[in-house]
Amino acid sequence: MAGIATHPAPVRPRGGKAPTPPKGRTERYAAGKALRRRVPRETHGEWPLGHNRRDPVELVIESNRGRIPELIPIRYERMMVCPFTFYRGTANIMAADLALTPVSGLHAQLCGDAHLLNFGGFATPERNLILDINDFDETLPGPWEWDLKRLATSFVLAARANHFSSADERKTALACLRSYRKHMVEFANMSSLDIWYALVGMSDTLASAHDKAARYRLKKRVAKAQKRSAAEHHFLKLARAKGGQYVIEDAPPLIYHHPFIENQREGLGYGLECYRKSLSAARRTLLDRYRVMDIALKVVGVGSVGTLCAVVLTMAADDDWMFLQLKEARPSILEAYVSKSAYDNHGERVVVGQHLMQAASDIFLGWFKGPAGRHFYVRQLRDMKLKPQLELFNPVTMLDYATL
Numbered sequence: 001m002a003g004i005a006t007h008p009a010p011v012r013p014r015g016g017k018a019p020t021p022p023k024g025r026t027e028r029y030a031a032g033k034a035l036r037r038r039v040p041r042e043t044h045g046e047w048p049l050g051h052n053r054r055d056p057v058e059l060v061i062e063s064n065r066g067r068i069p070e071l072i073p074i075r076y077e078r079m080m081v082c083p084f085t086f087y088r089g090t091a092n093i094m095a096a097d098l099a100l101t102p103v104s105g106l107h108a109q110l111c112g113d114a115h116l117l118n119f120g121g122f123a124t125p126e127r128n129l130i131l132d133i134n135d136f137d138e139t140l141p142g143p144w145e146w147d148l149k150r151l152a153t154s155f156v157l158a159a160r161a162n163h164f165s166s167a168d169e170r171k172t173a174l175a176c177l178r179s180y181r182k183h184m185v186e187f188a189n190m191s192s193l194d195i196w197y198a199l200v201g202m203s204d205t206l207a208s209a210h211d212k213a214a215r216y217r218l219k220k221r222v223a224k225a226q227k228r229s230a231a232e233h234h235f236l237k238l239a240r241a242k243g244g245q246y247v248i249e250d251a252p253p254l255i256y257h258h259p260f261i262e263n264q265r266e267g268l269g270y271g272l273e274c275y276r277k278s279l280s281a282a283r284r285t286l287l288d289r290y291r292v293m294d295i296a297l298k299v300v301g302v303g304s305v306g307t308l309c310a311v312v313l314t315m316a317a318d319d320d321w322m323f324l325q326l327k328e329a330r331p332s333i334l335e336a337y338v339s340k341s342a343y344d345n346h347g348e349r350v351v352v353g354q355h356l357m358q359a360a361s362d363i364f365l366g367w368f369k370g371p372a373g374r375h376f377y378v379r380q381l382r383d384m385k386l387k388p389q390l391e392l393f394n395p396v397t398m399l400d401y402a403t404l
Contacts, residue, residue, distance in 0.1 A: 025188065035104045043102045044145060050100060056093050063092050066330065067306030074253060075305035084157040088115055089302040091138055092333040094150055099337040103143035109356045112138025112334050113303065114147040115154035116401065121202060121386030124360035129202040129222060129384055131404060132359050137304065139353030140332040140341060152176050155402050158390060168395040176402040199359035200404060208404055214397045225384040235321050239313055248296040248313050258297035261310060267371035268295060275378050278366035287364065290314035290322055308374060311381060323381035324364065328374055345369055347377035
């Protein structure tokens with residue numbers, strides 16, 4: 001495939017052979033410059049629209065395979081709001097297009113769908129609010145350029161959806177790229193451990209807000225999230241008493257007891273026991289305090305609509321509850337253009353990718369294989385979640401967010 005590097009991600013040698021000595025910074029800079037000469041920056045601005053390009057409509061239809069049929073219209077409805085929502089639901093189309101573009105040959109663990117709304121605020125295990133990537137359904141090692149190009153393009157389309165000028169669209173995308181370049185220079189001079197622990201705290205987010213109204217709104221949302229018990233918030237919204245026990249309240253077509261789940265309760269129960277084994281011993285001890293009370297389908301996102309996503313109500317006591325989220329993990333859309341996952345279970349692929357990329361991950365993040373051979377990953381229904389309020393962004397706010 002033209003322009004595609006096929007070098008596998010580096011692995012540690014096993015037995016017999018000594019590891020290659022690490023390169024110093026001078027050597028790494030020289031190697032990077034050599035790659036840049038081979039693939040100049042200017043080539044990244046070109047997109048060769050060839051005769052062999054896949055039909056985007058065919059790719060959308062192809063991506064519906066294996067989805068719950070009655071939910072596909074909801075997926076289309078969410079995608080049809082504007083070009084940006086279509087973009088959110090079609091990472092596979094951009095992957096096919098990026099596969100025709102030049103790459104330097106450096107691979108990294110990719111998000112695979114790094115648009116601006118797949119970042120957000122959430123709580124770390126230490127109860128601190130941070131800003132980070134929060135969707136890893138497509139994660140896979142691949143050309144580092146692809147995530148960055150998808151992110152920059154998402155700012156152009158998001159700015160357009162908010163009716164900004166073409167100058168502001170360009171300005172926002174360039175701010176995103178400029179910030180990326182600046183921070184990569186900083187990381188290049190940091191130790192490996194310091195890079196690993198680097199994160200964007202909510203105080204950094206507040207400090208970067210130049211628009212007073214936006215900063216005030218964010219302060220209020222942060223204060224509300226920190227005061228509120230996430231478990232209590234979800235419980236009041238999702239659960240009700242029925243027949244002497246608590247169940248998840250039906251709110252079709254977005255939350256309801258789908259026949260597939262009702263018919264596969266025993267299989268899902270076994271799957272959740274396998275999920276338990278994917279956790280560390282300490283996390284298993286904590287999870288064992290909870291008992292599964294109910295499970296229901298829950299429609300989430302844009303690209304995920306139609307895949308089997310569910311919410312699980314668990315309780316340790318009448319006043320002690322927790323919601324888990326199950327998400328079906330299908331093969332990454334990047335597999336068609338790089339290489340297949342090293343993991344047999346795509347839930348494990350997602351979990352490992354998330355641990356590699358995210359500054360702080362959920363303590364209950366795990367995986368299992370469920371009924372009909374479907375793969376799943378599990379996490380808490382997001383704790384202290386703060387989604388970007390894109391519809392309220394003005395050009396200044398969008399610029400600040402792009403810089404973050």
